Amino acid sequence: MNADNYQELAMRTLAAGLTPRERLTNAALGLSGEAGEFADTVKKHLFHGHPLNREELLKELGDILWYAALACDALDVRLSTVMAANIEKLRRRYPEGFSSERSQQRSE
Structure with a gap:
């Protein structure tokens, strides 16, 4: 599956009738919430002695991707466009490739 295909299929599960502003707000809140759930699962593993729950982490990553696709939809941009722009920025x-020195010296 490619990113744009994912975005198209994921948006089939979006509640109908939301304005772009409502979709963007839903995406922002959803990304925050799902990232928190991902972090909480890691925290429980590292600090509470729980076994690493890989399946839960993968589920949360899927939810994060859904909200990222929603943000792209609200901004009228393809997920693949955002992905390509991010790779270009990293290049x-x-x-x-990554270096601590370049990281410490960057201004953006």
């Missing part, structure tokens, strides 16, 4: 920032 400019770290042309030889």
Whole structure:
């Protein structure tokens, strides 16, 4: 499955009738909530002695992707466009791959 196909299929489960502003708000709140659930699962593993719940993490990542697709929909942009722009930004920032030195010296 490619990113744009995912976005199209994911948006089939969006409640009808939401304005772009409502979709963007839903995406922002949903991303925050799902990222928190992902972090909480990691926290329970690292600090509470729970076994790493890989299936739960994958579920939360799926939810995060859904809300990212919703944000793209609200902004009228394809998920693949955002992905490509992010890779281009990373290439400019770290042309030889990540380095701590370049990270510490970057201004953006």
